[in-house]
Amino acid sequence: MAEFRFHHGGVSVPSLDEALDWYGRVLGFELEQRFYIKGARSDTAMIRKASLRFELFEVEGAAPLPEERRVPNTDIRTHGNKHVAFCVPDLECFLEEMEAKGVDIAFVVRESFGKGCFIRDCAGNLIEFIEDATP
Incomplete structure (x- = not known):
């Protein structure tokens, strides 16, 4: 390959x-x-x-971002690219920083399989952050 x-x-x-x-x-x-x-x-x-x-x-x-593309659970119901995801070492610290900056936090997951969140950029596009403490 x-x-x-x-x-x-x-x-x-x-x-x-x-x-x-x-x-x-x-x-x-x-x-x-x-x-x-x-x-x-x-x-x-x-x-x-x-x-x-x-x-x-x-x-x-360009057409504006449709409302359903601004929400993680409804965005995945339409085929196509969804989002990018980045790793952060500590989700809670990351969320505190985003809240202090006034960022639009769309969705937070705290489950046994892992922790993460989605934020929206200034245009409503979703960006995912996943807690990964591995170096």
């Missing part, structure tokens, strides 16, 4: 400037590159935090 590795995830947002601010202020991403994709009519940015990359798209005339 051909080898491959993860490069980035992509998120469509209504305001690129607002998303750049949110992803930087809330999650610590930094702007790596900003460019325009003529064929997609998209003001675009690649953001980075260590080895993690996200591509943010502000597309002219």
